[in-house]
Amino acid sequence: MKEPLSEFFYQSFHSLAGAYIHIPFCKQACIYCDFHFSTLEKDRGAMTMAIIKEAQLRKDFLPQQALKSIYFGGGTPSVVPIADIEKIIEALDNLYGIDASAEITLEANPDDLNEAYLTELSRSPVNRLSIGIQSFKEADLSFMNRAHSAKEAIGCLESLAKYGFDNYSIDLIYGLPNQSPEDWLWQMEHLKTFDIPHFSAYALTVESKTKLAYLQAKGAVELKDENAAKHFELLQDFAKKEGYEHYELSNFARPGKRAVHNGSYWEGTAYLGLGPSAHSYNGKERSWNVANNALYLKALEQDGLALEKEILEEKDRFNEMLMTRLRLLEGISEREINSFSPVFQRHWLKESRKLLATGKLVQFSEGYRIPSEWRFFSDGIAADLFYT
């Protein structure tokens, strides 16, 4: 039997959708990174055409409505010529149309953001940048094996205004080995200096099969949760004092500057993912491309897709809803819980009561959220609420 989609789902999935384009190339590998990318240059030309072809083949994945957001992520999108980025945008416009107020973001690394590149970029449809600063300290950057220098990090931020970019974000990583609370406070000072409209601050995570995991296993680096927790606390204080909304666990924005595209991941709206390793979601199924450039290109060369998918049952959607919404300042709305079947509503009622009693969850007018002192435990709290 086909499960009737609730009104709520209709609203989410038949209104605004976003597109994510994965650019799977980097100049060099950062030690912590487990995103899919290749440091070889050979396939860069073929990739743009393959991505456009994929968009055409999967035209029916999203409802026929103008896109509200486009996001070029990676890897490092700033290593491909802007002309290629424009081609992809144009193809999407032909297929779906792009909303006049759509957010079009490009992830860029500081070493690519030179004057020539910024000039070209300012003339393109790209209207938002996400810049991978990570740290303003030279020693950190070389520890992470970043391609840019501290000077380049500062330099690119200084030029942005000149080219009219007032909508951008920077990425920072905290909880680095040997990073003291003072170091981290010093990093955050830069946010004030440049009056950054939006930033992401990530606690350094050891992903398996990375150089960082190897160094940790060998005992060459030691990461302490308590450092990350301390930095997170400083971060929360900073955001409050400086007027940033801590709207998602790792994301901070000046009022009105929240990321539209990334919001679709946390709010559960539809997105189409193009390019190797990119994931897509339409409310019922999640699919993903093979995380291998050669296999991806080969499939598309033959007008095929190298795509896998899974159908999400209501239980899966419920659990994902918990996992993602509880990262948000706005938490979970009563209305959304009520969009699930009665079994889930009853489950929620029973399980949430226990957490409300311990203060790990608080109720407010529109719903439920994790209070700031427990936010660094969001995953565990979500898991406690899971339906299994």
Place this chain on the structure above:
Amino acid sequence: MKMKEIRNFCIIAHIDHGKSTLADRLLEHTQTISDREKKDQLLDDMDLERERGITIKSHAIQMNYLSNGEVYTLNLIDTPGHVDFSYEVSRAIAACEGALLVVDAAQGIQAQTISNLYLALEHDLEIIPVLNKVDLPSANPDEVKDQIIDLIGCEEEDILMASAKTGLGINDILEAVVERIPAPEGDPDAPLQALIFDSVYNPYRGIEAFFKVVNGKIRKGEQVKFMNTGSKYYADEIGVLKLGQESRKEIGTGNVGYIISGIKEAKEVKVGDTITSFERPASAAIEGFENVKPMVFAGIYPVDTEEFEELRASLEKLQLNDASLTFEPESSAALGFGFRCGFLGMLHMEIIQERLDREFNMTVITTVPNVSYYAYMKKEPDSKVIVNNPSEFPDPTKMERMEEPYIKAQIITKADYVGAVMNLAIEKRGQLKNQVYLTSERVEMTFDMPLAEIVFDFYDRLKSISRGYASFDYHPVGYRESDMVKVDVMLNGEPVDALSALIHRSNSYDIGKKICEKLKELIPRQQFMIAIQAAIGAKIIARETLSALRKDVTAKCYGGDISRKRKLLEKQKAGKKRMRQVGNVEIPQQAFLAVLKLND
């Protein structure tokens, strides 16, 4: 159907020698099951049996077999091979006149081949030796035949060659069953006496009891009496055991069947009881079964403290189908109300826990298992105090001495592994009593050992040091004086009685230290620091610190991370199912069994 056309037999063997597979072939050959119903080890119908690939419960099934123009009724009982389920074998034997003694042609006679053979001989069963797996390239039929002849004193021609895999020899086996196994004896005209050898709680049909009619017959609808409990019932439904149950109007002398009779309480049915007619009762009950002596004891507590009464009801129902389980209520300061249960071994304990979960939806915590000790107090040095639980350990200053149970262990292994087996036995406080070369390759070693040392990880270690070439059997040989101490565990200074263990003084410090280390590994970090200490009396002998969990969230959560993360968290949550809150610390099931895993 006449009695002389009935044959009751069981299949007995060492674990994995192919009993259930042989049963498959017999069922197919007699067309008891259709092609559609065929599957490997069909009689292993519990999920747990299928998942683990071993038989846990004896399973009775009736076949019809045509031989020389006569149709015979063959009642077969497939039995488990693992030591922990030997009580299943002994009850099956009581319902039979003959046994197929299956021996793996590659592995030869093993420890449970011998112990199960003796069980069958005690009941005067006709033994038909079957050499199975002759299809294996590693089969050694000539040598194994010699072993069998030595063991049971039969002729070479008496041994049937078979392969339960290829179907070789199946017809010969059925013919031998008809020819060699005597028909049941019994008086069809005498008052009814039927021996209950098993029972089960069926949520839809109530309590079902399985019996063998020894004398007289039982009719549907008649009023019957259970002689030991004295309760009366109507035989609402009786029948025979085919692949499913088939109801009948009457079950005659010598035959095997089931009864459903509106029994309300699990307590009213006891295996070993005799069913007789209410109108015309027999003068005496048939001799039932010897009560089993549990080898290990452990507490079983509901994860949810409010489920104590439900747990009691579940244990009573489970006991219907597992007469070797014993239990009585106990309480623990840390865990509240639960039951001290007796088991035949660690596998048995694990199976009980699993069955409670699957069949009765009861999530339970089992505590550190221990054997049963005797304590003698200075005040009354002649009367023994039974200690089945660390909390019953008397004040050492008032105790004169303590005794622990010993066993005689028989290990059959290859000559190459004698040294390794010896070292393991010595580590386990064993003493070599005898060593015999069965052949130039195979050695039988006999040890005296404390039971406590072998019930825990001994068997697994034995298997690994001998690469699987060692089989093992044991028998209690009484109690011996022993210097035991109680090692307590404290979490943040609070003693957790359910984590206490009784340990021989000689390795108590070492084990106390290992317990703390293991607990540190098994207790998940929580939002505060936890001090883990081991103590003997007031003396702290070891300490570990579990640092506080300060972070439980991943930094990134984008398209690709979502499914992966959900699955990871779902797995973590499943792992948390068996966690028990003691004070403010959440303790997972594995931590309660940490003492058993010190060498992992």
